Amino acid sequence: MEYINLFYVTAAVLFIFGLKRLSHPRTARSGNLIAAIGMLIAIVATLVGYAHLDFRLIIIGFIVGGLIGAIFAVKVEMTAMPQMVAIFNGFGGGASALVGMAEFYTKAAPAALQAHPSYYDLTTIVLSVFVGTLTFTGSFVAFGKLQGFITGKPVVFAGQKTLNAILALLLVGFAVGTVLVPANMMWYFLAVIILSAILGVTLVIPIGGADMPVVISLLNAYSGIAAAAAGFVLLNNGLIISGALVGASGLILTNIMCKGMNRSLTNVIFGAVGLEQEGAAGAQKQMNIKSYSTEEAAMILDAAEKVIFVPGYGLAVAQAQHAVREVADYLEGKGKTVMYAIHPVAGRMPGHMNVLLAEANVPYNQLKDLDEVNPEFEDCDVAVVLGANDVVNPAARHDKSSPIYGMPILNVDKARTVLINKRTMNPGFAGIPNELFGYDNSIMVFGDAKQTLQQLLKDLKEL
Amino acid sequence: MDMINILTVFILAIFVGFEVITKVPPTLHTPLMSGSNAISGISIVGAIIATHVSGTLGTWLGLIAVIFATINVVGGFMVTDRMLKMFKRR
Numbered sequence: 148m149e150y151i152n153l154f155y156v157t158a159a160v161l162f163i164f165g166l167k168r169l170s171h172p173r174t175a176r177s178g179n180l181i182a183a184i185g186m187l188i189a190i191v192a193t194l195v196g197y198a199h200l201d202f203r204l205i206i207i208g209f210i211v212g213g214l215i216g217a218i219f220a221v222k223v224e225m226t227a228m229p230q231m232v233a234i235f236n237g238f239g240g241g242a243s244a245l246v247g248m249a250e251f252y253t254k255a256a257p258a259a260l261q262a263h264p265s266y267y268d269l270t271t272i273v274l275s276v277f278v279g280t281l282t283f284t285g286s287f288v289a290f291g292k293l294q295g296f297i298t299g300k301p302v303v304f305a306g307q308k309t310l311n312a313i314l315a316l317l318l319v320g321f322a323v324g325t326v327l328v329p330a331n332m333m334w335y336f337l338a339v340i341i342l343s344a345i346l347g348v349t350l351v352i353p354i355g356g357a358d359m360p361v362v363i364s365l366l367n368a369y370s371g372i373a374a375a376a377a378g379f380v381l382l383n384n385g386l387i388i389s390g391a392l393v394g395a396s397g398l399i400l401t402n403i404m405c406k407g408m409n410r411s412l413t414n415v416i417f418g419a420v421g422l423e424q425e426g427a428a429g430a431q432k433q434m435n436i437k438s439y440s441t442e443e444a445a446m447i448l449d450a451a452e453k454v455i456f457v458p459g460y461g462l463a464v465a466q467a468q469h470a471v472r473e474v475a476d477y478l479e480g481k482g483k484t485v486m487y488a489i490h491p492v493a494g495r496m497p498g499h500m501n502v503l504l505a506e507a508n509v510p511y512n513q514l515k516d517l518d519e520v521n522p523e524f525e526d527c528d529v530a531v532v533l534g535a536n537d538v539v540n541p542a543a544r545h546d547k548s549s550p551i552y553g554m555p556i557l558n559v560d561k562a563r564t565v566l567i568n569k570r571t572m573n574p575g576f577a578g579i580p581n582e583l584f585g586y587d588n589s590i591m592v593f594g595d596a597k598q599t600l601q602q603l604l605k606d607l608k609e610l
Numbered sequence: 611m612d613m614i615n616i617l618t619v620f621i622l623a624i625f626v627g628f629e630v631i632t633k634v635p636p637t638l639h640t641p642l643m644s645g646s647n648a649i650s651g652i653s654i655v656g657a658i659i660a661t662h663v664s665g666t667l668g669t670w671l672g673l674i675a676v677i678f679a680t681i682n683v684v685g686g687f688m689v690t691d692r693m694l695k696m697f698k699r700r
Contacts, residue, residue, distance in 0.1 A: 155655075159623075162632060162649050169642050170633040176694040179645050183687040186652065193655045201661040204673045208657070212680025219681070220688035231689060232644050239650040239682040245675035246656035252668045267613060329651060367643050370650040375620060377656045388623040389652035400639060465667040477671035491636060498639030502693055516636045576633025 154192035155385030161185030162389055166396070172511050189385050226463045227508040229496040230293035233286050233363055234349045236370045240282025243373035247275035248340070250380050255332055268380070269326040273336070275376035277322065277343045282369040284347030289362055292351075292493055299356035308417065311349055318342040352414065356460075357537060359495040361415045368397025400497050407491030407517075409543075409553040434585030436572070441599060444566055444592050445606035451564075453484040453529035455520065457557055458500045461491050461534015461569065465596035470506040471533060474604050475509070486513050488520040488530075488557050490538035521558050530562035534569070534596050540581045552580055565589045568599050641693045648686025654679035 162185045168178025177213055181400045216235075218317065251272045254264040280412060291297035321342065324335035354362050371393025375418045378386025405412055439447075448454060456471055479485045487509065493500045501514055515523065532539055535557075543547040559565050572584075572593075583589055591597055634642045657675035660668070 165631045172697040179690045193658045199662040208676025212677040213684045216681040216685030220685045238678040242679035243653040248625040249660035249663045249671040354646045374650045374653045391623035393646045393650040396631045501637045502640045505696040
């Protein structure tokens with residue numbers, strides 16, 4: 148039995164190597180493969196090293212789970228990647244919770260209860276079940292919101308925070324009860340499961356669509372922590388190391404996303420931005436909006452030398468990633484400088500826009516992040532904003548009353564002309580009016596991003 | 611393995627994680643997330659071990675755990691590979 152830990156450490160080393168190689172697009176694919184090999188080693192070592200396994204069940208589980216996972220992975224649209232990751236997170240968390248439950252069943256089920264399980268066993272089991280279950284239900288709510296099954300708007304009601312606080316207190320109470328009061332252990336444990344499940348729902352439901360990158364990163368971290376907790380239950384190094392790696396990765400991403408919005412994690416989780424600011428000072432201001440046709444827009448682009456595209460969630464919704472690449476390629480063919488500006492929280496998950504544009508064959512060296520691209524707007528002729536809103540709102544720089552004040556934004560307004568494509572005049576997800584639309588150098592082209600871009604390309608070619 | 615040992619491993623692994631992942635560029639954040647997500651499917655090891663739990667309820671828990679974890683592992687690595695295949699330079 149002892150040698151098996153050697154294989155787990157090997158797997159963990161391969162995970163670390165794999166993650167390291169993920170830091171460059173050239174090596175990333177092999178990094179993912181190395182991590183997958185690590186996983187295979189861990190699985191085979193477990194199958195060989197542990198006695199009394201039920202192979203019939205394991206094979207059924209592999210086939211069913213493998214088929215579902217593979218079908219998901221092959222079929223999913225790149226635009227739907229956020230909900231895909233959310234749901235996989237959920238299954239990972241769920242698996243860890245189930246491991247904890249099964250362990251509780253062996254160690255504490257009335258039939259098996261000759262000796263009282265140790266405090267260590269019970270504490271770690273309760274922790275893994277709590278984090279795992281919370282991840283499971285929270286991820287499914289996030290999935291529902293992203294997929295449109297549940298409204299993407301924050302769901303808030305009076306006393307919501309009080310309710311969450313009561314739930315959390317009850318949860319702590321029952322958790323302590325499970326560990327310390329053997330007589331009612333079963334019932335207390337059941338209460339822990341149910342309360343964790345409810346808390347996962349109530350914590351994610353008030354979070355709006357634009358804040359989803361933070362939530363998904365956080366759930367990613369939780370799924371790692373849940374796996375590590377299951378590792379503590381089973382005294383298994385492999386689970387502990389891998390879980391810690393994933394937990395760290397999720398926390399780093401969460402932090403980057405929060406910085407991208409200039410908000411604290413507590414503010415994202417409890418802030419429910421998007422409702423309370425209705426009718427803020429800026430909303431009453433009259434804006435003078437200039438609506439242009441695609442023909443006029445084509446003429447402006449034709450005269451430009453440097454064009455920067457700024458994609459946002461609207462681009463993903465319209466599936467316009469190929470259309471934008473075609474326009475960009477055409478302009479590049481005409482000798483113009485073309486690049487893409489990617490805000491860290493554009494879209495619904497970290498790196499969402501990068502994946503979409505990669506799918507459309509946009510080379511990754513054309514994708515510039517915030518710090519890299521902001522100086523470029525100064526001598527840019529046309530900035531083309533496609534379905535992005537809050538991340539280009541200049542109010543974030545100067546309007547202290549704006550809910551997004553202080554958020555780092557893409558300075559598109561510094562470009563000579565800002566060409567903004569939107570479906571309608573509705574404010575963005577956060578419900579904040581955007582003064583950029585009324586600027587002297589702003590012009591609007593209304594319509595679905597994909598159709599507008601396709602029409603624009605036609606008009607460009609006819610010039 | 612005692613508690614202190616296992617805690618040491620856990621804490622050191624977190625530091626390693628921070629060191630390795632801070633270097634990932636924003637372009638690769640989505641694949642990083644789905645790739646690390648697949649790694650969190652390591653709970654498949656726990657799920658496999660859980661199948662030895664005797665009795666009907668324990669058996670069902672083990673089976674569902676294996677299914678969930680396998681979805682996570684297989685789906686996670688495959689979808690990450692599919693994404694990374696698309697990243698090209700010019």
